[in-house]
Amino acid sequence: MLLGLPLLALVWRAIGKDFFSYALSATALSALKLSLLTSIASVLIAIVTGTPMAYILARWKFRGKNALELLIDLPVVLPPSVAGLALLIAFGRTGVFGAWLNAIGISLPFTTAAVVMAQTFVSAPLFVGAAREGFAAVDEQIEEAAIVEGANEWQIFRFIMLPLAGRAFLAGLILTWARALGEFGATILFAGNLEGRTQTMPLAIYLGFESSLGIAIALSVMLMAVSIVLLGLMRRLERRSEVDTHPE
Amino acid sequence: MKRFWIFFLAVALLLSSCGRAATATPVPTTVSPTETPLPATETPVPPTATPGPRTLTVFAAASLTDSFKEIGKAFEAANPSVTVAFNFAGTQALVTQLTQGAAADVFVSANQTYMDKMVTAALVMQGTPKDFVTNVLEVIMPANNPAKLQTLQDLAKPGLKLVLEDKSVPAGAYSLTILDNLSKDAGYGADFKTKVLANVVSNETDVKQVVAKVQLGEADAGIVYVTDAIAAPTLKTIVIPTKFNVIAKYPIAALVHATQPDLAAAFVAYVLSADGQATMKKWGFTPVTP
Numbered sequence: 001m002l003l004g005l006p007l008l009a010l011v012w013r014a015i016g017k018d019f020f021s022y023a024l025s026a027t028a029l030s031a032l033k034l035s036l037l038t039s040i041a042s043v044l045i046a047i048v049t050g051t052p053m054a055y056i057l058a059r060w061k062f063r064g065k066n067a068l069e070l071l072i073d074l075p076v077v078l079p080p081s082v083a084g085l086a087l088l089i090a091f092g093r094t095g096v097f098g099a100w101l102n103a104i105g106i107s108l109p110f111t112t113a114a115v116v117m118a119q120t121f122v123s124a125p126l127f128v129g130a131a132r133e134g135f136a137a138v139d140e141q142i143e144e145a146a147i148v149e150g151a152n153e154w155q156i157f158r159f160i161m162l163p164l165a166g167r168a169f170l171a172g173l174i175l176t177w178a179r180a181l182g183e184f185g186a187t188i189l190f191a192g193n194l195e196g197r198t199q200t201m202p203l204a205i206y207l208g209f210e211s212s213l214g215i216a217i218a219l220s221v222m223l224m225a226v227s228i229v230l231l232g233l234m235r236r237l238e239r240r241s242e243v244d245t246h247p248e
Numbered sequence: 249m250k251r252f253w254i255f256f257l258a259v260a261l262l263l264s265s266c267g268r269a270a271t272a273t274p275v276p277t278t279v280s281p282t283e284t285p286l287p288a289t290e291t292p293v294p295p296t297a298t299p300g301p302r303t304l305t306v307f308a309a310a311s312l313t314d315s316f317k318e319i320g321k322a323f324e325a326a327n328p329s330v331t332v333a334f335n336f337a338g339t340q341a342l343v344t345q346l347t348q349g350a351a352a353d354v355f356v357s358a359n360q361t362y363m364d365k366m367v368t369a370a371l372v373m374q375g376t377p378k379d380f381v382t383n384v385l386e387v388i389m390p391a392n393n394p395a396k397l398q399t400l401q402d403l404a405k406p407g408l409k410l411v412l413e414d415k416s417v418p419a420g421a422y423s424l425t426i427l428d429n430l431s432k433d434a435g436y437g438a439d440f441k442t443k444v445l446a447n448v449v450s451n452e453t454d455v456k457q458v459v460a461k462v463q464l465g466e467a468d469a470g471i472v473y474v475t476d477a478i479a480a481p482t483l484k485t486i487v488i489p490t491k492f493n494v495i496a497k498y499p500i501a502a503l504v505h506a507t508q509p510d511l512a513a514a515f516v517a518y519v520l521s522a523d524g525q526a527t528m529k530k531w532g533f534t535p536v537t538p
Contacts, residue, residue, distance in 0.1 A: 192450025
């Protein structure tokens with residue numbers, strides 16, 4: 001009930017209130033474009049850096065592995081404003097690492113890159129977690145059989161691990177994308193809020209809801225629609241993978 | 249089982265991150281927990297004779313954070329068993345919350361426009377708002393002034409990182425008016441405002457966010473109230489001459505649907521009293537009742 005009513009109320013309010021003129025306004029479109037661009041970039045970074053990390057965590061044993069896993073999982077439970085503050089203190093102009101970057105002319109806060117950084121920071125761990133599960137679930141016997149047949153590490157990864165872990169990957173990807181799309185606290189702290197450069201949909205909703213409730217509602221409904229589609233996809237993947245792993 | 253865990257986490261995250269987008273303030277502008285007031289079964293009695301613990305909820309503009317906290321403590325001391333709970337945020341955020349049904353007893357705005365909105369929405373009775381202080385704005389810079397700003401002209405320096413409040417925030421609207429005023433002056437040029445606005449890197453949700461970004465050294469400059477600069481003494485400042493500046497009037501009013509109407513009236517009276525005005529003056533505001 002608690003979950004459903006606010007969402008229903010949102011849609012109810014949105015209907016008929018010049019919905020399309022708000023949804024297609026310059027502010028809304030700019031926020032939508034920025035959100036899509038940055039969230040997709042974040043997801044790509046998560047895949048590229050997260051897949052090897054997930055493979056290592058799933059397959060290897062080494063000292064400090066638990067600490068590494070904890071570090072990677074931390075941003076998932078960290079409150080976004082804490083994440084934002086941490087990013088600012090690390091990469092801000094006077095930050096721990098930011099000061100060096102500033103010396104070579106790179107300033108991260110208030111840039112679109114900062115938006116991607118904030119989103120990646122909070123969402124990539126979700127992908128790593130899901131991919132790790134996927135890799136770990138692959139039956140070792142299949143892998144061993146492949147080694148016996150003469151497959152090398154890359155071939156095992158490409159032809160056995162990836163296909164079998166594929167569903168978990170997709171689920172993780174969707175989760176990561178959803179989280180990146182919804183990111184607010186870390187973004188507004190680290191990247192700031194400027195239309196066209198750093199104002200993603202959640203930021204536009206927060207500020208719009210004070211100056212133009214119509215735009216905020218339209219954007220909220222759009223985000224909600226995207227979320228519903230993503231969740232639906234995830235559920236279908238989840239059901240299909242359950243069928244796969246329980247063939248009897 | 250693992251897939252279910254992922255699914256559950258997805259739902260929780262989506263709802264929580266969407267929820268945060270709509271309601272959370274990024275850097276905690278102090279929101280004291282609002283306790284549910286006692287049901288109004290007792291007839292209103294003068295505050296000095298309250299039977300049980302009561303909470304007065306005050307929604308005040310972010311620029312009043314320091315001064316009103318002090319006023320709140322004084323009010324609590326004068327009225328034992330009364331707790332004052334504040335919600336400090338950009339006035340625009342407060343108005344949205346109140347018009348959408350948030351419960352409060354007193355509303356203090358940083359400009360006339362938002363108080364008028366509240367009167368139009370019938371949340372404040374017409375004729376009850378009282379201006380109790382005025383404020384002016386100035387430019388602030390970090391202690392080490394990284395962009396080496398000396399005069400107002402320097403705000404148009406290319407490459408400057410300027411942080412302003414969003415135009416929906418009273419201070420943001422005042423800043424834009426000031427830039428308009430400057431652009432009308434021959435000494436600054438008609439394109440001064442355009443040049444300055446080109447330097448804006450972020451539009452924050454209230455004055456305290458701007459202060460924070462400048463204090464952290466992330467921004468080279470910001471435009472806030474002089475009272476915010478007084479509350480953050482390490483900041484460097486550039487005065488905005490009176491002829492360009494805006495006089496921000498702060499109205500205060502008890503809300504029509506206040507659950508503690510007598511306390512609300514008493515609080516407003518205290519703010520307007522000599523003691524209340526002295527506190528405001530201490531924090532840099534200009535009292536209206538001398």
